[in-house]
Amino acid sequence: MNETRTLSVVDGGRGGFVAVPEDAIEFVYHDAAEGGSNGAGINVRAIWSALYRNRYLILGVLVLCIAAAIAEALLTAPLYRATTTVQIEQQSAKILQSQDQDPGTSSTEEADRFLQTQLDILKSRSLADHVARSLGFYDNGRFVAGMGKSSVRIASSAAKPPKEQVLRMLDGGMSVDLPRNSRIARISFESPDPVLSANIANSFAQNFITGNLQRRFDTSAYSRRFLEDQLTRVKQRLEDSERALIAYSRSAGLIDASSGMNTTVDNAGPKSLTTSSLVQINEAYSQAKAGRVQAQQRWQTASATPALNLPEVLANPTIQQLSQRRAEAEAQLNEERARRKEGHPAIIQAEASLAELDRQINSIASSIKNSIREQYTVALRQEQGLAGSVGQLKGATLSEQDRGVRYNILKRDADTNRQLYDGLLQRYRELSAAAGITANNIAVIDQADPPLGPVWPRPMLNAAIGALGGLLLAFLLVFLREKFDDAIRSPDDVERKLGLSLLGTAPLLRGNVSPHDALEDPRSLLSEAHYAMRMSLELSSDAGLPKSVLLTSSRQAEGKSTSAYAIARDLALSGKKVLLIDADLRKPSLHLLLGLENRLGLANLLARQRSLEEVVQATPVEGLFFVSSGPLPPNPAQLLTGGALKELLTKARQAFDTVVIDGPPVLGLADAPRLADAVDGTIFVVEANGAHHGQAKAALKRLLSSRAKVLGVILTKFDARKAGYKSDYGYYYYEYGGSAAGEIEAPKAA
DSSP states (O other), X not given: OOOOOEEEEEOSSSSOEEEEEGGGXXXXXXXXXXXXXXXXXXXXXXXXXXXXXXXXXXXXXXXHHHHHHHXXXXXXXXXXXXXXXXXXXXXXXXXXTTOOOOTTTTOHHHHHHHHHHHHHHHTOHHHHHHHHHHHTTTTOSHHHXXXXXXXXXXXXXXXXXXXXXXXXHHHHHEEEEOOTTOOEEEEEEEESOHHHHHHHHHHHHHHHHHHHHHHHHHHHHHHHHHHHHXXXXXXXXXXXXXXXXXXXXXXXXXXXXXXXXXXXXOOSSOOOHHHHHHHHHHHHHHHXXXXXXXXXXXXXXXXXXXXXXXXXXXXXXXXXXXXXHHHHHHHHHHHHHHHSOTTOHHHHHHHHHHHHHHHHHHHHHHHHHHHHHHHHHHHHHHHHHHHHHHHHHHHHHHHHHHHHHHHHHHHHHHHHHHHHHHHHHHHHHHHHHHTTOOOOSEEEEEOOOOOSSOSBOOHHHHHHHHHHHHHHHHHHHHHHHHHTOOBOOSHHHIIIIIOOOEEEEEEOOOTTOOHHHHHHSTTSHHHHHHHHHHHHHHTSSTTOSOSEEEEEXXXXXXXXXXXXXXXXXXXXXXXXXXXXXXXXXXXXOHHHHHTOOOSSOHHHHHTTSSOHHHHOEEOSSTTEEEEOOOSOOSOHHHHHHSTHHHHHHHHHHXXXXXXXXXXXXXXXXXXXXXXXXXXXXXXXXXXXXXSBHHHHHHHHHHHHHTTOOEEEEEEEEEOTTTTTOOTTOSOGGGGGTOOOTTSSOOOOOO
């Protein structure tokens, strides 16, 4: 099918979607509510349409869930919650300066880990066991019987209930909350008895504090016993290592001369006299070598540079004074030469003075350069002398180092043992001083009092939860229902599900308005819709309006007869000579719509009993002629098989500008495919909210298999509200006084 540049225009419940040429458009698309896709892939209009269609389902599910939630609240036994607040500090108060601090006090991550550890201790089984023992829950069944009144029934009120049952009840009723950026923990307990809830919450707090102190005391006692054992062992090792060090030092003749020396180098071996001398001379040698290198560089630079260009010469005060005097003498010489001739005594005297100044400057510069060379020579001799002394001490030091290896090993061992012993001894003294003085980092802020009212159930909260759950369930049901519903409801569904272009949309007529009355009103939505369909039909192919057009549908009562009459009528009103044929030889209806007789018609023509001129009837519409179906034949498909149909269409094309045929439904009948093969174009009529995707697809497949030229689809009985179009969505045409026949109301476009 050839494509034509058209615009898709929507009337929002008055005229539907139509395709019209851009240069002939008389009304424009208007969607002030932005009901379509939001550009991000979400079709808001489709969602609204689905919600509107399923509004009773949503309301029913919502009411049912709210009622169930309220009933559950009324049938549930009340629960009372008592809360104790405790402050948990990461660092306890320091009673003694030597007391330990908790690790990681400067790390936020460590602080969070510490607080989480305390919460885990509060929820631990051992703490619940201490609470149960302190309150005597293991001795009688009153606690179990009292907790059994809650909504969670735990049977057994024996005199001595099982331990596991008691612990499960304590764990189920107890909760701990520690808000972020706070060190105040709330310990709560819920039970059917308000006094019992307060007692258990306070018991959890007290046992938590007691357990924290007991753990600290146990840790201190264990540490002291451990340190006593370690001190005994380390002391013995220290004494043995010191004896071994002294014995080897005497046998090897090593004298430690490091006492009182100011050195930054921590040598492991002893500082003997030889080693000390080598260190001092080596330091002097390094300094002499550095001085020699510096003097050598200065001399190399000076030897390659003229004496007068040396920085030392230029910076010399005497040279600077002589240079200033020379400049004055030179200036005076130039002045004399300007006034007198060469050979004049004044000029000769001035030249002699200038030469004397040059000699003095050169002499001083040479002296400075020679002093640089002398400095280099002296530095070189000092370096050579110290190098000889270092070489002599190296041999003596190397032989001494061989004997010092064993000494270094023994000395490091003794030093290590001494440091370890000193540290353990200091730690033991601190623990001994702090023994029995345990500071607590947990304190009770508020004791739990018996609550005045229950925390559960709360009917309003239950109703809100039921409403939320009902909405979610309703939306899920709507989603599933829409997922498996393949009905064609809107113009968007036509192109998306059928893959055909939309020629137009006819609105759903409401009230007692008949299609004939709506079409008689030129300003009605139905008239405007078919006017747009006629324009789309004229532009449906390159050849213009087809000479013969068939209107059919997948099943009966989809509005094809009304559409066929409306299109034929509109073509006739536009000045064309149009023949309307009722080709439904099984259930004809067009003669009733037109108010004409059905004595002779198409059946007589196909049976070759009458001519076209004999069966054609004039209609009240100028230019529109009608051929009814005629007597119902026993086998309509057989009548359509012969050549009479093609002969009829050939004569009709010659006598009329356009032939519009109202055909029977496609599914279950062979009539429509035969008619579609004989005409120039076929229009497929689909009822909104009535035709299903599967039915329409099957009907189109049959038409295409019969070589039908499907021009497009007409969507009939379109309800804009059910499709999700809002009331401010329609033709601008109605802002200028147009009527809205065939519509419940005709609100103005925004």
